[in-house]
Amino acid sequence: MPQRRTYTVMGSRPYTCRAGDSFDLLAGQAYRHETMASAIIAENPDFCDVVLFDGGEVIDLPLVDRVDSPDTLPPWRR
Template sequence: MEATYTTRAGDAWDLIACRVYGDVKYTGWLMAHNFPLLDVFVFDAGTVLNTPPLPAEQAASSLPAWRTR
């Protein structure tokens, strides 16, 4: 996986998370690693975002019961 993503006109955080990480549930992760750009809702073309690798998944046994379903 590349360490950056260059936006296309009209990209939004959730769409970028889906393209880069395969799921919108990683939108918060993406936003947390691009803090200076949090005021942008819809991007213009050409903005470069940091896209660090996702952290290792927690073992299911260490998750609360409501998170394992």
């Protein structure tokens, strides 16, 4: 079973998507964890069916206190 990362949402900030952006790409850039894409999707349910953004869409990026990896993950996956 996959291990879940834990985080605390402290608010959000607007982000204007560029053509080709995806939730996992944004999560990797914003949090250094592609698995945090689910947090961005949860904050933007109207866009949950988008795979690649066309550009110009304004979404809310959650501001998180920190992202914790489970201790049971191997070091290269933390």
